[in-house]
Amino acid sequence: MLYTSDFNTTDSQLLTGATMDYGDLDAVVMESTYANEDHSERSELEKRFVESATEVVEKGGIVLVPAFGVGRSQEMACILTAHHFEYPIVLDGMAREASRIIMNYKEFLRDPKLFMNAMHSVEWVEGWRDRRKALKTPSVIISTAGMLKGGPAAFYVSKIGKKANNAIFLVSYQIPGTPGRELLDRGICTIDGKVRKIKALYEHFEFSSHCGASQLKEALRKLGGKPKVFVVHGDEGNCELFANWAKSELGLNAVAPKTGDTFEV
Template sequence: MKMKFRFLGGADTVGKMGLTMENGDETYLVEYGMAPTKPPEYPLMAPRIKHAFLTHSHLDHCGMIPAVCGRDRCELFSTPLTAEVGEIMMHDSLKIAKAENYPLPYTTGDIERTMKAVVPFTFGDTIELNGFDTKLHSAGHVPGATMFEFIGETSTVYTGDIHTVRTRLVDAARPVDCENLFIEGTYGGRYHPDRKQVEADFVEKVKEVVDRGGTALIPSFAVGRTQEIMILLKDLGFDMWVDGMGRSVTRLYSEYPEYLLNARDLKAARRKFSEVRTANMRKEARRADVIVTTGGMLDGGPALNYIRSLKDDPANAILLVGYQAEDTNGRMLMETGLLKLDDEPVKINCELQKFDFSAHADHKQIVDFVRACDPTNVVIMHSETREMFLEDLADYNVILPSLDEPFVLDV
């Protein structure tokens, strides 16, 4: 059986993922995200869809799903945790678009129709769909993140974002034997430091900041990173607070313990962190030892409010624990020592340090994963450095797809 594939986004760039699969008269959609730039960037318009698949709830993969599911009333296959966290992200995207006067990509009604269209299933489950089976495997990226295995005459695996190292939050992705492997290449040509050493260095830095009388401000992504940092710091005995959207995501994670490496660790971490729920609580949190808060790239969220009060005391520290994309406030801070507050560049005088807590596999980990899956065809996506893999994957038929250029595989 032949299947035609076409990338609507994310083929040769990181973000705004979207892939169609055409089998006769049926067209399927795998992910449909946005790039949360200013203004946001979107994938190409999707054709009419009956069935859509969502790997996880980061905006670059789920952000535009309501534009399709709201329009077409198509079924959406994902884990229930991904669907519920995705709903939070979708509503937040609308909130930001309204605040910034951007054109609205969809409506609250589209989000409601999307949630009604969710067909929840979980790791190990298989569903039969128009001549082929679809099976879910853990992607090891964030809780609930999924690799889809499409089983027809052969097996085709779509990884979404994956990590092949166990973290404090989730177990590692495991290879799946397949004929065709669609795999992310975000970190092509780049390598992560040892995870345990990063954790140890980070904890020691937090202790150092608190011991000198400062506050450690840790801007974190709401989905995955906030919870991992909370677990890592839970036994320090400091006055610690958590703020922003990560609080809601943490509560959802606690309702789905089956997607966590150790649900008891997250439960214990929640007990050790006070939640900011009011303006007065936020004032109290400014005097804390540790503050974990959104936004992870310093383009919004409570983090900016905290920085206003912490920035001029060298005893304090801003500890970045996530990727800082180009043209973000976080990247500007790293490169210049300046941060935009109220649209004005401001000098940041407290300590700044970045730690690599990536939830993506690096170059070697991707290569090792490909070899363990042992496919014939390797499609590398979600990467701006895909060519870096060609030498290490010379034994495979490597396909570097282009935007809106269809290609056909036997499936």
């Protein structure tokens, strides 16, 4: 039996894509977060992100990159390093401690040398003096929290958001009701109970840790045996959509179970 959890078969700068070579299976529990859409081609997305960041910094601005502390922050630092970004990169928030831990297990990464180069290239924020200093220099600031719900990123957005020559590049999914989603939808951000109109450029770059629709389908095609498929972790419509595709196209016994449903394998 295979339980996929969240997975992506595409290599990132940080991690090798998931393999689907598990031999013959009786059952698979599979996510379906993006069962109805595909992502942008990864290399093109990286190129666009770095070019956009470079343009802002070269005009004297600061780019805030709110990112999850584990994985996404390190990925963004690796992307900038891999593309030879020539300007300061600042790392703040829980991403600092997570990065220190990952450095002790770098052999599990796709390119340990790239990761270590990135970690040695970034400027590590160690306190408020460093934060205030970071706001005086054109740079990219990578900081938690990824949805702007807290952490140093909330402080940074209250400062960086005031100037039109700055930018806020969101690189994670933004759940409805979060300050990050509010920014994307309405151009405002509620920080510490205060609604702030954001003058800075803001843009969403979808560096997803999930497979897109085409990858989900290809992953299921590659599985051995004729497993029963349980489609989970998606909007109800996505779960049903993918289960129906697996039945009609692959001839598999596929279901989108409801909470509390019981099955025998």
